[in-house]
Amino acid sequence: MHIFKSTKLVIPLLFWVAIMQTAYADDRLVKIRVDGLACSYCAYGIEKKLMKLPGVKHVDIDLPNGLVIVTGSDKLKLDPEQLRKLFEDAGFTFRAIVRDDGRKAQ
Template sequence: MTEVKLKIDGMTCEGCVKSIQKAFSHEPKVEQVSINLAEGTGTFKTNLDAATIIMMIEDQGFDARTI
């Protein structure tokens, strides 16, 4: 597992955080998701590459990029 840290733009509330967490809840290659609403960041302990994580976040309507 590696740790992928991303800047996530467009999050405005806890509902946004929950939608991102839910998107990864059934992904077996993601062991842990930590979203920081105040900083607009997300940390993912995963076997997926950053591009895949970014695509999954963007599918939820947010913008993401590596830090």
């Protein structure tokens, strides 16, 4: 009887995990190195600007490491010159789009 009750909880949880994994499977992840991000207010301003770009779904800011992490659809296209202007207009310095291994993207 005890096992049956546990199974009732586990199966919906596994179903939810499978759905969430499928929903984000096609997302692109882009990391952007930026200088000048110092507080959550700065982060919020950048998040608002990036969320207006086509294909952007979510933005995370890693303040200590100066990284902006953008999650987007397969339609997400972030041009370095576009990003340079966006960050400079907001008072920050765009450095590079970074690969997963931390090196500058070509």
